[in-house]
Amino acid sequence: MTVSIPPKSDISKTDTNDNETCCTNKNVSSTNHTESLLDTTMYDFDNEEKTKEAKPELDNKIEKQNQCSTTMMRLYNLNEAPKHLQHNIFILTGYRGILNTKLCIESIFWWTNETMNIWSHIFGFLLFVGLTIYDLLLLKLHASFLDKLCVAMLLLCFQACMALSAIYHTFSCRSEHDCNYFLSLDLFGIALTLLAIYMSGIYYAFWCHQGLLSFYMITITVIFGFAMILQYPKLNINANLKMIVFVIWAAYGVVPTLHWAILMGGFGNPLVATLIPRVAGMYAISGAAFLIYLTKVPERFCAGKFDYLGHSHQWWHIFVVFALYYWHNTGIMYAEYRMNHACATMLRLDF
Known part of the structure; x- marks a missing residue:
């Protein structure tokens, strides 16, 4: 069996249809495959050399990133911590540094001086969700x-208080600006x-006295x-001024309480x-916490x-959760009484 190889000129003539091949096209061009192969080899060699040169630089970059991440995740002493986190000079260790959002969320599961502050009010939030249901x-x-x-509005406000507190303690280390924002x-x-405690108390205390009810609600x-x-x-x-306003506001609650007690006959x-x-009891718990x-x-x-x-802030959180739970039970007690007793004006007999 013999194989005939046509002349090169014939191949050029026969390969002029519209179906292009990998080596030819309509405008036939001569390609030196040896040079192309050498070029490719040189190109790959150059890339390999560049990769070898870039590898140490890449390794250094990765190492720096790992070092940066490790630095961000470490805890600091009081004198090393960001100034805006140095609230309590008697807490000497366990401070987080400046963290990004992802690490702030991860820090919920670290053991820091904020861990119990966060989880105590996460627990409080779940408690009041359960009580609402x-x-x-x-x-x-x-x-x-x-x-x-x-009752629902009271418990929703309690949930908001717990959630916002947990959020503040989680993200306070993101920046000083964010710390002040979340503190607000x-x-x-x-x-x-x-507001919810007062409104619920006034609502039940003065439900038979609409004028006084409206007055205290507006106040x-x-x-x-x-x-x-x-x-x-x-x-x-x-x-400190903000806190003083809250103290005065809390103390104001004595006024409608005494008014109600006198109105009801002592x-x-x-x-x-x-x-x-x-x-x-509610004032005693809150006062002790403060x-x-x-x-x-x-x-x-x-x-x-x-x-x-x-430490004190953790006890503050625990006392707050207990005080709100205590007030919730007091409200349920009053609600049950109200369902079984009508206003005095409704019980008045006509002769």
Whole structure:
């Protein structure tokens, strides 16, 4: 069997159709494949050389990134921590550095001096979500829609307070600006909670006295508005002044409480005898929490011993959760009483 190889000129003539091949086209061009192969080889060789040269630089970059990540994830002593995080001079270790959003979220699961602050109010948030579901769906209270709305709004405000507090403690290390911003949200949550406590208390206390009910509702709303104006970041109001406003607002609650007790006939009334101690208990719990917060006890007497567990801000959080839970139970107690007792004017007999 013989194979004939046509002349090169014939190949050029026969390959002039529209179907191009890998080596030819309509405009036949001569390609030196040896040179092309050499060029390709040289190109690959050059790339390999460049890759070898770039590899140390790439390794250095990766190493620097790893070092940066490790640095961001480490904890700092008091004198090393960012200035805006040095709130408590008696907590000496466990501070986070400046973190990005991702690491802020991850730091929820680190063991730092903020861990218990975050998780105590995550627990509080879940507690009040559970109570909302229980009160509205499972608790067999034959209350009116308005009563149920009052309970729901109270618990939603409690949830907001818990959530905003946890968010503040999570993201306070992102930057000083973010710290101040989230602190304002945290204080807003506290104000919202105070408003909810007052509104629920006034709603049940003066439900038979619509004029007084309206008066006290307007009063506490005005105070709430003033407290919110102070939170506006551009006003740059001192944090201590903001706290004083909250203390005055909390103390104002004594006024409608005493007014209600006198209106109901004093301790001779069984309802007053039952609920006044509950209100006093609420003030006692809140007062103890605020005293611990101000005095920074116990870490004041053992600096560095309570950095991660047991310092004053953690106790403040625990007391706040307990106080709100205590008030919720007081509200349910009053709601049950209201369902079984009508206003005195409704019980009046006509002769």
